[in-house]
Amino acid sequence: MLTDTHLHLNRDEFAADLDEVLARAREAGVTRFLNVGYDLESSEASVALAERHPEILAAVGVHPHDALDLAGADGRLTSAGERVLERLEALAAHPRVVAVGEIGLDYFRDLSPRPAQHAAFRAQLVLADRVNLPVILHIRDAYAEAIAELTDHGLPARRGIMHAFAGDEEVARWGVERGFLLGIGGPVTYKTSLLPEVLTHVTPRDVVLETDAPWLPPVPHRGRRNEPSYLALTAARVAEVFGLNEADLAFQVRVNLERVLGMEVAP
Ligand SMILES: [Zn+2]
Incomplete structure (x- = not known):
């Protein structure tokens, strides 16, 4: 029995066949799902999904791509952003919300100004501590900056998951030594992935598994919609890497x- 610790079943990609997707996942041994928000609307949708499906848990947060929902390009929270944060805080009190995320920095796609990304990240680290929840971190091409942010402002008390982990050995060590889990997804199955080598420097106690569906499908489903049943393929590869x-x-x-x-x- 596996939990898919990061996916987005609220997306339109699943609107037509969510029940079949969940049934296929169950058949593949994937019985729990952590549906992760990336803006206010998807956070609300995550909570709604969790209310309808007992096997789904929710996370609420604003992704770095949507940092302008919280802060301006000058790196200051906006009044609209303050209201979004209040709403996220209210959602976080829901008993089926188990984490704040996904939050972080994305210098790869740079879809929002970096000062806004930093302000949104910081504000939500504070939020996570206030509501006493772990965080789900989205960090892309910005590990040094994210580590500086996490170090300067204090590690989130409940720690969390470094989702779609793509760091090197040093970043992996930094995370696991501080109590973060590495979220390992479909890319670990790619021929050119550096992840299998990086994983030899940590232990099976340091990882969780995720699909990030509808994105990042594992081999042999690349180029198509990802779905939680494919988590079994990622699990098989990670087990092989660890010799388990x-x-x-x-x-x-x-x-x-x-x-x-x-x-x-519960399984
Ligand atoms: Zn995601």
Whole structure:
């Protein structure tokens, strides 16, 4: 039994066949889902999904791509942004919301001004501590900057998951030594991926599994919509990298997830 710790079932890509997608996932042994918000609307949709489906948990937050929803290009929170933060805080009190995310920095696509990204990130780190939840970090081409941000402003008390982990050995060590889990997704199955090598420097206690569906499908589904049933392919590859059988890996990642969420995740 596996939990997909990062996906976006609220997307239009799943509007037509969500029940079939969930049924296929169950058949593949993927029985729990953490649906992650990236703006206010998707955060509200995540909570609504969690209310309708007992196997879905929710995270609420604003992605760095949408940082202008919270802050201006000058790096200051806007009054509209303050209202979004208040709404996120209210959503975070919902019993099925288990994390603040996805939040962070994205210097790869740079879809919003960097000062806005930093301000949005900081404000939501503060929010996570205020509502006593772990964070789900989205960091792309900005590990040094994100580590500086996390170091300068204090690590989030409940830590969290470095989603779609794509750092090197040094970043992996930095994260796991501070109690973060590395979210490993479909890219670990790609021939050119550096992740298998990086994972040899951490242990099975340091990882959780995710699809990031509808994006980033594992081999052999590249170029198509990703869906949670494919998590089994990622799990098989990660088990192989660690030299574990799949049942032992599944047990270990469940223990890891329960540690960071501070709750039981029933199979
Ligand atoms: Zn995501």
